[in-house]
Amino acid sequence: MTAFIFPGQGSQKVGMGVELADASAHAREVFEEVDEALNQKLSALMKDGPESELTLTSNAQPAIMANSIATLRVLEKEFGVSLADKADCVAGHSLGEYSALCAAGAFGLAETAKLLRLRGIAMQDAVPIGVGAMAALLGADIEKAGVLAEAAAEGQVCEVANDNDPTQVVISGHAEAIDRAIEMARDHGIKRGIKLPVSAPFHCSLMQPAAQRMKLALADTSPNGFTVPLYANVTAARVSDPAEEQALLVDQITGRVRWRESVLAMREAGVERFVELGGKVLGPMVGRIDKQAGTVSLVTMEDLENFAKENG
Structure with missing residues (x-):
């Protein structure tokens, strides 16, 4: 069994996604759609920086998601390896849970970008800087x-x-x-x-004002059904009901990211291999959680090509 996993904040860097966009029209389409949804040239910020602006929570969150989804889109469209065929479940670290839901069809790309922009702003606004x-x-x-x-x-x-x-x-x-x-x-x-x-104390009770804002946002943009089950951050358990996941995304703002337990739960369910899309952060973590687990991180066209050769 295989899990597709999606990185969270901290994995952003200037230049992210550039190679994919240069090589693939499918990647460019993802970045263009996100730019349009946010009414901002986020792709230019990802390409050229400045890093200080890319690191802002409200930019980093949609940027990381866009990079992950562009990676997946190239894998599916250029190399014919689809998530529906190859993944038995998905999971993401913090904001990566939204990327995972987008990948599994619960949210559209533009919806996901808008939700993450709002989530970033809400988390930033919840606590004054320095507090x-x-x-x-x-x-x-x-x-x-x-x-x-x-x-x-x-x-x-x-x-x-x-x-x-x-x-x-x-x-x-x-x-x-x-x-x-x-x-x-x-x-x-x-x-x-x-x-x-x-710039803010994420995933603790100080984030309650942000959770309230996300509750309202998710009531307006609720998840649809997803093609494969998701392992949720706050429960470290499998979810396939959109209404349950909607509530968990609100709890996630103030709740603990139980990544270690999520990986162990996936392992217990029979997952042998973890495929990280758009980063090289979670793969090493999985290796430290369980040395027997297989991991692969897909970032470059070469990574995708090699993966497709082995899994075509």
């Missing part, structure tokens, strides 16, 4: 991270945001609490804490 922060805890498992977050909170918000793999957990909350957690990391048997270059 919140996030940190990656290296050499931390989920138990250690949870104990540290509780100890560092001191009446403020300090929560586990991403359970990425057995060696990396991300915490999120008030900036002072995150600073305390970084200072206390060693005392809790954690190698170290590194503050992340993000």
Whole structure:
């Protein structure tokens, strides 16, 4: 069994998608449709930067999705390898869950771009800049991270945001609490804490105003049925009901990204191979979660060609 997986924020970089767009009209069509949906030359920003603008949450989220979907579109249209035929399920990391839903037909491309633009703005607006922060805890498992977050909170918000793999957990909350957690990391048997270059404290209870805005947006643009089941971030469980997934996308804004558990759940269900589209972030994570799992990351035309040769 095979899972198609889609990366999240942090995988953006200037130059993303350029090679695909140069080589394939199908990739260009994806980027053009997203530009039109957002009424912005996002593809030019992806190509030339500046990086500071591409990294803004409201730009990074639709850009990462566009790159993933362009990669998939080229695989399907140029190389004849379709998600419906090859994937038994899909999953995505944070905003990647929207890319996964788009890939599986739950949302149209333009709809997905608009939802992610709104999601980015809503998450940015939820907390004034400087009030919140996030940190990656290296050499931390989920138990250690949870104990540290509780100890560092001191009446403020300090929560586990991403359970990425057995060696990396991300915490999120008030900036002072995150600073305390970084200072206390060693005392809790954690190698170290590194503050992340993000503009808001994602996936914690401070994001509640953003969750409310997404609830309204998703009521207007609800998901359709999807061609293959999805493993949802907040439950690390299989979903195939659009109404259930609609509620989970709202919960995802304040909830933990349970990526490690999602991968283990897919493995338990019989998934042997994970195919990452448009990034090289999740493949290595999957390898750290389960060394026996097969992984492949598709970014370049050469990657796609090689994959198609083996899976045509």
